[in-house]
Amino acid sequence: MSLLASLTRPEAEDFLILEASLLNEWKLEEWRALFTEECRYLVPNMNGDPYAPPESSLYLIADDGHHLTERVKRLGKKTAHAEYPRSRTRRLISNVRFLERGAGKVKVESSFITYRSNQGVTDTFFGRHEHCLVECDGALRIEEKRTILDMEALRPQGRLSIIV
Amino acid sequence: MQHPQAHATFSIEEGNGRFRVARSTYTDPALHAAEMEAIFAKCWLFVGHDSELPKPNDFATRKVAGRPVIFLRDRAGAVRCLLNVCPHRGAQVCRQKKGSAKLFSCLYHGWAFENTGRNINIAEPGTYHPNFNEPGSNAQSNDLVPVPRFESYRGLWFLNFDAQACSLHDYLGNAREYIDIVMDQAVEGMRVVGEMQEYSARANWKLLAENSTDILHVTTLHPTYLDLVKTNSAGTMVRGKVLGKSIDLGNGHAVVEREASYGRPIAQWIPMWGEEAKVEIDGIYARLVKDYGEGRAKRMATSARNLLIFPNLVINDIMSVTLRTFQPAAVDYMEVSVWAVAPGEEVGKPALARRLTNFLEFLGPGGFATPDDIEALESCQRAFAAAREAPWNDLSKGLGREPDATDELPQRVFWLQWRDRLMQRAL
DSSP: OOTTTTOOHHHHHHHHHHHHHHHHTTOHHHHHTTEEEEEEEEEOOTTSOTTSOTTTSOOSEEEEHHHHHHHHHHHTSTTOGGGSSOOEEEEEEEEEEEEEEETTEEEEEEEEEEEEEETTEEEEEEEEEEEEEEEETTEEEEEEEEEEEOSSSSTTTOOOOSOO | OOOTTTGGGEEEEGGGTEEEEEGGGGTOHHHHHHHHHHTTTTSOEEEEEGGGOOSTTEEEEEEETTEEEEEEEOTTSOEEEEEOSOTTTOOOSOOSSEEEOSEEEOTTTOOEEETTSOEEEOSSGGGSOTTTTOTTTTGGGGSOOBOSEEEEETTEEEEESOTTOOOHHHHHTTHHHHHHHHHTTOSSOEEEOSOOEEEEESSOHHHHHHHHTOOTTHHHHOHHHHHHHHHHTTTSOOOOSOOEEEEEEETTEEEEEEEOSSOBTTTBOOGGGHHHHHHHHHHHHHHHHHHHHHHHHHHHHHEEEEEEETTTEEEEESSSEEEEEEEEEETTEEEEEEEEEEEGGGTTSHHHHHHHHHHHHHSSTTSSSHHHHHHHHHHHHHHGGGTTTSOEEEOOTTTTSOOBTTSSHHHHHHHHHHHHHHTTOOO
């Protein structure tokens, strides 16, 4: 039986906990490796339909594989001033459930709270993630991650300089 | 009344090429209160774009200079801006962010209004004096209050809280030429794409006014964006000397126009977009040449513009076109709203996707550049705590010569208007 077909809810949760820990520890290249090469990382505008097509609607982040690789490269540089010195962050992942289980693909929803602390200020981000997981060379990989923020606006957070 | 401190906030020595502004201007609550009167209650302030209200009865609520307003298209199709405060006891009559409504009904005691502002219901009308709601008595005072002045230019709607203000047309003055060169890029009109992004900065609003026309910081603050552009353009777009100029447009408005060192949806191709896009962009360019001639077409396509309309509207026609306004919520905190705009004819075409990708590569709270701008502004605000011992910001670059694109002329233009407004010498 394939990894994906036998995937249990706790195993999916473990995968999301691993992902969160890589982000907490700023292991961004390892985090990028959890995704497929041609992936999407999407953060819709909180004012609009979170499923509106990014080709015709303004998102906050709508990375394809190339841009996600470049985003990781950027965040590795000291000239990514918004994140250097690096923020201290902590991601809590909860309420994990399957939304869809199709052939070759599962969609997992999770709730999150992310704290970011830097320059004397702590900000909170909250919402839900939707991960589309596929199997690639015998391992789980993220084909698409959609982070749907629940805040009304990025106020007072002001920026999405971390991967929430 | 002239604010007593407005004078003491500048140190200008032309002979020594010095132009300095006191850091207390970003931190002093008394000056903040003075600005709210002398600038935000007197200047034309951006409210929204025509295309945000495509149909009759569409509305959007927002804050302008702290005041809650309803920006709407009434049942007859006229665009209006009403203060979102019930004439009865003052609750907001509309608490939705946007939608469609023929009527607004107050949640508190049920007073109701047409979307023209006309009152159509009060609570228990039989209990009032017979003349209370009679036409010809004081009935008008039961209507929603419109903003004192509300005018538009090329689809951009502005309000003014000063009934005696000059016209928007005159206020924009020389800036109209630069709004035209952006709006003329569309055959079917410029339209807002999707919804606005809303974010903030823990910084005084003037820092973003300065930042939005500041080209000098690009190489130091945004190298990670320049790296991305280099990768995307397969090394064909590498930032060298910025060729262009800064222009004082009068009334506190300024623009920086220069050669764009990145791909532009209208109409500068880069290799990442592929050969099919090249054909499409060549077609757009040919249309611009046909409509506007070679010179203006080239300017529209291959130059970029950062335009500040005093005090708080930015129209940046850069790697994408964005409208940006920022509301001072406190002396050290601002709320920022930004829109992506695109020619109507791009809807459903790959051109729009390229435009949005270009936007997100640089702009907005998740871009490769804007978060670093916010960090810089917040860093300034934090450091201004030392204003007593280190009192001056320096904006001298390019003083006494023909200013180029990386000189601090736009910032000086902004500040001199700020000073004139606080000393009540401007129109």
